[in-house]
Amino acid sequence: MVEQHHELGPRKGAVLNAVVEEYVRSGEPVGSETIAESSGLGVSSATIRNEMAALEELGFLTHPHTSAGRIPTDTGYRHYVDTLPHGFRLRETHRRAIAGYFAEAILDLEEVLKGSVQLLSRLTQYAGLAVPPGAAEEPIVRLELIDMGPTVMILAVGQHGRVDKRVIDRPEAADVEVLRAVEDRLQSLRGLTYLDAQARLLKLAAEASVSHHDLLLHVAETLRTATQGEGAAHVVVGGVSNLTSEAQVWRRQTLRRLFETLEREQEMLQVLQDVTADREDVWVTIGAEHPTTGDWEASIVTAPFKAGDATVGTIGVVGPTRMDYLSAMASVRAVAKRLSEIATEHEA
Amino acid sequence: MVEQHHELGPRKGAVLNAVVEEYVRSGEPVGSETIAESSGLGVSSATIRNEMAALEELGFLTHPHTSAGRIPTDTGYRHYVDTLPHGFRLRETHRRAIAGYFAEAILDLEEVLKGSVQLLSRLTQYAGLAVPPGAAEEPIVRLELIDMGPTVMILAVGQHGRVDKRVIDRPEAADVEVLRAVEDRLQSLRGLTYLDAQARLLKLAAEASVSHHDLLLHVAETLRTATQGEGAAHVVVGGVSNLTSEAQVWRRQTLRRLFETLEREQEMLQVLQDVTADREDVWVTIGAEHPTTGDWEASIVTAPFKAGDATVGTIGVVGPTRMDYLSAMASVRAVAKRLSEIATEHEA
DNA sequence: GCTAGCACTCCACGGCCAAGAGTGCCAGTA
């Protein structure tokens, strides 16, 4: 994927990348003169103009109007990102901020993610995003029915620290004895994953007496909502105020659409799943490459984090397509790496 | 408080209120002609002009520039709000939306609040806010230590459905036996409130053997963070995208400050405490009446909700000072009423 | 105490012009 872009030829590539960098820096359409001076290619602005015209023809640059400089298209950014050098070192201050944050061991992954999202949003000046691990594969360590008078609380605790609860109306038949009895039966599910336990519960319920039946189904339902559907859709968002920064020349209308979607977890989850797919490393989705980011005129930088070999979650940032990709990618990659360490440790 | 404003005299009051209503509706500075026609006072625009000049002198109205219409000052809005008729009926669609939402019984208060905030933001087109009940006075029904291998989870469940957890590094001395033993001792705390249990725990820890000491302190700390300090600061926010609505003529800079503060729960909690104080009913804080809302050029409408006689939480909306106060107050009041019912029921 | 009338003020808007930035292209050169 990287290589196919080199059909551009080295000089066109250099010009394109110079335009991207300059535009990201200044926010102004950039002219041939600027590139001729700054790029160090040792050619005149006229030559740059020719290259630029060609790059526009090829779809990497545009023109706001005839006599303005060039700005990159989404395809232009894509080329830039794909040809970025790999060994970029994070700025020292950022490196230290990340190290500092992870130095104070916090043991609750949900909390760590909230903090990580804040951290990323501070480092990049964009908004941070994270998808925490799902419950499906997590073994259950506790499963309880708690008598709360007119209601009953169903409480599940997972091996890696998640806690799911649900309060239900107390079924007619469920007196203290029954609660006790059902809770006892639930103990046989310890050690099973949320997913396996669900299946098991449905079987148990089918065979159970009427008085137990309802409760067992409710427990199954509790585990189900923790693993899928509306309730499970969960995205951690932070630092959205960064997106209103005055530097960002975002149109009001666009900003509004972005904010609206950020509030709909279900939808955000879908977007993040789409853009992360099954990438192994940090990945960038630029503007119209995904319908939703296109709608926002924004880009998303994400990286998966893993427990051992299995991807368990996602972390990233969302910002304008005119983004400092190099730095954003480095920050996201570094944070994802730390999260993987934590998640792997948790797992062990 | 209402009455003192009537020193304005009935006609000045009528003019002021007409200006507020017209300005809220149109967003444009309003002229004397408009008021003369719409207010039904049966006087000419010249008379209105005199009244307006007087109202400006008194600090209720301003002028963007000499030849523009008038807009209300914060004091102007205050007078308007204070003289609002009490018996305003909620719009039928809103009434139904609220009834509909609360018809489907959700039993987890935290969930209800999230939903209520969304509901309010949809009804009013502003952002919704809520402060859930604190843990301090809630009796504890379960207190557990869960063995998670290299770590231990401390889990507390409250009478009204709250669940607090904290994962700690496993203390050296804490083998399975010790965990068991400490967990047994914790059972004596059942029925105590979070606050009482804390005090009790500190006493227990002081007298306990070395191996129990650390664990007991950790449990106390868990209860403490649930009741006060950083961790307990918790504000539910929803519908912020409404604030970016194009209709709102909010300055970029102002909007940014508002969004930044909305993300800082600690600070938001303080603001909400300030503006709610110990009001019994819905209350409005307008612009500069509070330094923070002044900074935002915004107003907050809040109402407490209660369990029995005790205020347990707050719900409200935040929007521009140019707000439809009547409708916002009605919506907030109605939702708070429903929440009080739920909270009271919970308590019982 | 109210109103009609009027002079006055100030903004919003459109047209106009000049300056400037940047392009596209051509003709010339190594």
Place this chain on the structure above:
DNA sequence: TACTGGCACTCTTGGCCGTGGAGTGCTAGC
């Protein structure tokens, strides 16, 4: 063949001006 200097052309930006309109403040009269 590839590059460059030069130049005409285009389009935006900003300032300047004049006009129209909205709304005020004031005064004289009912």
